[in-house]
Amino acid sequence: MAFSQPHRPSAGAIPSLIKWTGSKRAQALRIVDLFPSFDRYFEPFLGGGALLYFAGPHASFAGDIYKPLVDFWKQVQTAPGQIIHSYEREWRKLQAGPPGHFYKVRERFNRAPNPFDLCFLTRTCVNGIIRFNDKGHFNNSFHLSRRGMSPDRFAAAVKDWGEKLRHVTFHCGDYEETLSGIRKNDFAYLDPPYAGSRNRYVKNLDQNRLFKVLDRLSTRGTKWALSFDGTRDRVDLRTELPPSLYKRHFLLSSGHSLVKKVLSGNVQEVRESLYLNY
Template identity: 55%
Template sequence: MKERRPAAGAVPSILKWTGSKRSQAAEIARLAPPHARYVEPFLGGGAVLYHLAGGGAAASDLYAPLIGFWRMVQAEPDHLVADYAEQWRRLRDDGPGYFYAVRERFNADKRPADLNFLMRTCVNGIVRFSQDGDFNNSFHLSRRGMLPARFAKAVQAWSARIQGVAFAARDYREALAETRAGDFVYLDPPYAGTYQRYIGGIDEAALFAALDQLNRRDVRWALSFDGRRGQTVYRAEVPPALYRRRLSLVSGYSAVAKVLNGPVETVSEALYLSW
């Protein structure tokens, strides 16, 4: 299957991350109400942050190497670009063995620049961890990684956008506890069926309780939830008392179906709005 090229003005691809909202990000950002501060507690590849990073946003994720990567984009973009260019050359010269050496190094010391390289060159760009938290996806034989010059452009565009953002590696509940009336929160938790692809998972009852707290404190939120792929529904509904509107956004094609060589299915996702 051909990869769809992003539309003009779309979020530049920087860190490949499973569950990325690149295809819906502009739409989600357009729906955002006026707000004092933007908060994104399940950051991943941060597609929506790209649009809403202005004005001192707060962005966090439980996975520390991912936050380390975003801090590099923010504070050391040239270093990140040079590191990637070197890794790209080593892969070209040394072949797949280089990928596996980086994977081993990453599992030992969690260097954020290595996470970026692995995500760009692993099978279908899918995040996958073993039970003890080791990155265990394999090398994508036909994949040589994005050309360094293109990666450099993406890093520059992103770095300029996220200068005022406060990044933190923490559980979403800690991030939500710090929100104030007038903030806007976008939540994109992992799907119920995909916990093994990320470090950590979330308990739905705890998530709903946290949303209820936001409502009581006048913090508006939007939640991507209950992924559907074809006829398969991945999770339960959000309790109706918590939200005002439910929209359905088409998010693209399933990378997982692609990996399993199943039929290519359209993925659409519900977006719940609290206001």
């Protein structure tokens, strides 16, 4: 069964649930249009899960290595009221005492990482950039000119997403674990972190291992789509995927690179690769 049209919202209609570095929200509609027919959906590098929004009635398996994030997704699925309530409580405290309350939550999160504080921090930190220091502590600052999405809008997003997650099984762990039960007629969308990305809770991605996994999927006849390093301005950041691995390659514009803009003051056009083995 293919992703069916009724489950596709119009452009820009994916409600922003959690902000995540490397989010494919801006490109999601173009990517999903290239999805094939399949039985079950696998997304083993979940992050902010922009593509999971389209999983519809399919049994789906979504995973990420970062536990507070996976716990957040499980909360939205099984206890949305708690995450809504927690966000509203912290948001109100923030309105009464910015920026102090942001830093109080950040300190609490770094002492004891948990899905509620993670969600609040991603919604109120500078440009939603998820950044960790060498000790693995979240270290982005409060976004002074913004005070976070209103609790009403956030509650609506959680409820909307909760509906979409009804058939999803979440897994916290390495992508190979999430993919372990995949079969021929299933489909995997993979969006690994960029080479050199600085999320300190994960080691740099071992590309050779990833290539072997993709090759194994192809050998079994399983279709996959892979988002991968693209081009930034004239600097070609593309890592060559062995040509034998894929059949089609697209460069999708993702707008401006927020990280680059913040760090250097320059705005750069970012284009990201999408490889398909079908």
